[in-house]
Amino acid sequence: SAVISQKxxxxxxQRGTSLTIQCQVDSQVTMMFWYRQQPGQSLTLIATAxxxxxxxxxxxxxxxxxxxxxxNLTFSTLTVSNMSPEDSSIYLCSxxxxxxxxxxxxxxxxxxxLVL
Amino acid sequence: GNSVxxxxxxxxxxxxxxxTINCTYTATGYPSLFWYVQYPGEGLQLLLKATKADDKGSxxxxxxxxxxxxTSFHLEKGSVQVSDSAVxxxxxxxxxxxxxxxFGGGTRVLVKP
Numbered sequence: 001s002a003v004i005s006q007k008x009x010x011x012x013x014q015r016g017t018s019l020t021i022q023c024q025v026d027s028q029v030t031m032m033f034w035y036r037q038q039p040g041q042s043l044t045l046i047a048t049a050x051x052x053x054x055x056x057x058x059x060x061x062x063x064x065x066x067x068x069x070x071x072n073l074t075f076s077t078l079t080v081s082n083m084s085p086e087d088s089s090i091y092l093c094s095x096x097x098x099x100x101x102x103x104x105x106x107x108x109x110x111x112x113x114l115v116l
Numbered sequence: 117g118n119s120v121x122x123x124x125x126x127x128x129x130x131x132x133x134x135x136t137i138n139c140t141y142t143a144t145g146y147p148s149l150f151w152y153v154q155y156p157g158e159g160l161q162l163l164l165k166a167t168k169a170d171d172k173g174s175x176x177x178x179x180x181x182x183x184x185x186x187t188s189f190h191l192e193k194g195s196v197q198v199s200d201s202a203v204x205x206x207x208x209x210x211x212x213x214x215x216x217x218x219f220g221g222g223t224r225v226l227v228k229p
Contacts, residue, residue, distance in 0.1 A: 001162070006159075031215075033216075033217075041221075041222075042205060042219045042220065042221045042222050043160070043205070043217075043219045045216060045217070048214075048216070090159075092159055092160065094160075094217075096215065103148070103209065103215050104148075104150070104162060104165060105162075105209070105217055106162060107152075107159045107160040107161070107162075108159055109158060109159040110158070110159040110160075
């Protein structure tokens with residue numbers, strides 16, 4: 001499985017500001033995913049990021065609020081823009097690996113964000 | 117669409133007790149099924165998976181069998197340890213949904229010494 005790192009691991013931010021979260025993988029991957037985990041909740045997919053194309057956002061998430069970059073096959077960033085306390089969550093990136101038809105997603109350690 | 121339902125927690129057990137977490141799913145076609153574990157303060161780790169009917173996934177003493185007839189993927193461990201205290205997520209992915217993961221709500225397990 002891939003080794004995935006995220007920066008920062010945690011942050012405390014003021015409302016109205018923006019935070020960019022980085023996700024680095026130790027091998028080249030085609031598909032990367034960004035999830036949000038609100039306190040005490042399950043994971044919700046924000047968007048799918050493929051290298052060389054625009055990210056695909058899930059219902060309820062928009063590019064202006066969560067712009068994503070995917071400059072190469074080992075790196076992606078998610079920005080949480082104009083933050084409010086409701087954005088306080090864990091943000092996780094994941095990558096897809098495994099044989100075709102047996103794909104598995106592997107997750108980074110997450111970024112814990114608290115917005116005051 | 118795809119959905120996953122798992123038993124609500126918290127589940128509180130004593131060490132060496134038997135653990136079962138129920139998971140049922142609704143999906144188009146033949147999804148792959150997963151259990152992920154989230155230890156306190158950490159991200160998600162893949163615990164085990166099964167990609168076709170009757171497959172049994174196993175890891176760290178945990179097991180789950182892909183039951184297509186009952187659309188279930190229940191997680192079991194015969195003797196839990198305090199270190200198994202975590203939140204467990206059942207999930208599925210399928211080609212029809214672009215291999216996106218659909219998660220259950222998570223089950224918090226607390227093992228007491």
